[in-house]
Amino acid sequence: MSTTHEDTEEQNLAYNVFARACVSRGTLEHVTGRWGGLTLGALHEGSMRFNELRRRVDGVSEKMLSQTLHALERDGLVHREAQPTNPPRVDYELTPLGREVAERLMTLIQFVEGRMDDVLAARERYDARRGAR
Amino acid sequence: MSTTHEDTEEQNLAYNVFARACVSRGTLEHVTGRWGGLTLGALHEGSMRFNELRRRVDGVSEKMLSQTLHALERDGLVHREAQPTNPPRVDYELTPLGREVAERLMTLIQFVEGRMDDVLAARERYDARRGAR
Numbered sequence: 155m156s157t158t159h160e161d162t163e164e165q166n167l168a169y170n171v172f173a174r175a176c177v178s179r180g181t182l183e184h185v186t187g188r189w190g191g192l193t194l195g196a197l198h199e200g201s202m203r204f205n206e207l208r209r210r211v212d213g214v215s216e217k218m219l220s221q222t223l224h225a226l227e228r229d230g231l232v233h234r235e236a237q238p239t240n241p242p243r244v245d246y247e248l249t250p251l252g253r254e255v256a257e258r259l260m261t262l263i264q265f266v267e268g269r270m271d272d273v274l275a276a277r278e279r280y281d282a283r284r285g286a287r
Numbered sequence: 288m289s290t291t292h293e294d295t296e297e298q299n300l301a302y303n304v305f306a307r308a309c310v311s312r313g314t315l316e317h318v319t320g321r322w323g324g325l326t327l328g329a330l331h332e333g334s335m336r337f338n339e340l341r342r343r344v345d346g347v348s349e350k351m352l353s354q355t356l357h358a359l360e361r362d363g364l365v366h367r368e369a370q371p372t373n374p375p376r377v378d379y380e381l382t383p384l385g386r387e388v389a390e391r392l393m394t395l396i397q398f399v400e401g402r403m404d405d406v407l408a409a410r411e412r413y414d415a416r417r418g419a420r
Contacts, residue, residue, distance in 0.1 A: 169400040172325060174346030178403045185399060186319035192305060213307030230409025251405055258395040265391055266318060267302040270311045272384055276363025 181229050185255055189214050189222040194248070195263055197232065198256040201247035231255055314362050318388055322347050322355040327381070328396055330365065331389040334380035364388055 169178040184190045189211060196202065196210040208219055223246060226232040231252030237243040248256055266273075302311040317323045322344060329335065329343040341352055356379060359365040364385035370376040381389055399406075 169403040171396055171400060172329070172343060172345055177407065178400050181403065181406050182324070182396060182399050183321060185395070186324055188316060191315070191319055196305065210305060212305055228410050228413040229406045230413075231406075251402060251409075254402075255395070255398065258391075258398050262318070262388070262391040262395060263304055263315060265388065266315050267304060267311050269384060269387075270302040270314065273314050273362045273364075274310065276384075277361050280361040280363075 184222075184225045184229055185231070185259065187222075189218050190226060191259055191263070193219070193222050193226065194231065194252065194256040194259055197246060197248045197252070198260055201235075201245045203243065203245055207246060226252070317355075317358045317362055318364070318392065320355075322351050323359060324392055324396070326352070326355050326359065327364065327385065327389040327392055330379060330381045330385070331393055334368075334378045336376065336378055340379060359385070 170176050171179045171182050173179070185194065192211045192214070193207065196207055199210075202210065204219070204223075207223075208214060208216065211219065214222070223232060223234070227234050230249055233247050233249050233252075235245045235247065237245065303309050304312045304315050306312070318327060325344045325347070326340065329340055332343075335343065337352070337356075340356075341347060341349065344352065347355070356365060356367070360367050363382055366380050366382050366385075368378045368380065370378065
């Protein structure tokens with residue numbers, strides 16, 4: 155048990171998203187950024203080709219999706235598989251690490267989607283208070 | 288059980304972050320945006336005053352922190368409490384809904400922090416492949 159405790163402490167010392175220079179902050183942004191999060195969420199449903207992804211991540215441009223996929227591939231979260239067909243066919247899928255990240259992200263996304271009625275009610279109360287001042 | 292199932296289906300029909308016009312996408316961005324995520328994470332440790340938060344969320348400007356807190360307050364995730372002291376003292380804390388969101392976000396953040404060695408190893412492999420082309 156003491157080993158587990160020490161491992162946890164070492165991790166906390168090593169990487170900390172709250173520190174502006176920590177490299178983990180960049181990866182968190184790849185994972186939770188506007189397009190990164192939706193891309194991981196889409197691939198959580200299964201492997202997809204570029205154009206399938208583009209349709210699923212509604213609103214993303216070709217350039218932004220391409221940049222997003224490169225960043226996620228470089229971080230080891232997405233695997234790009236070019237099939238030796240003619241024309242070449244490229245599939246994107248989550249790596250085992252990417253799947254673990256995507257599962258935690260989807261837990262957050264589904265919770266937010268499920269509580270949007272509360273969020274919208276809070277906005278109404280907030281705006282009414284502001285209007286009353 | 289069938290009620291639960293129907294409830295879930297209704298939620299899925301009502302809000303969907305993958306649809307560009309869905310209001311839930313904005314809230315997800317407040318929660319996972321660069322400063323929103325770190326602010327929720329900081330408040331997950333306990334209530335804080337503005338300047339405490341600014342120190343904890345290393346690198347955030349006064350203006351960005353102020354905008355971030357307003358968006359989170361409007362969404363019902365953060366509660367702002369002005370104490371009737373002189374000078375006035377303002378505390379920020381998570382609402383019950385904000386705590387539930389922050390818990391899921393911290394699960395994701397801590398997972399990413401804990402796997403950064405794997406992420407950095409993946410980056411090295413990716414860059415080596417690119418260099419070898």
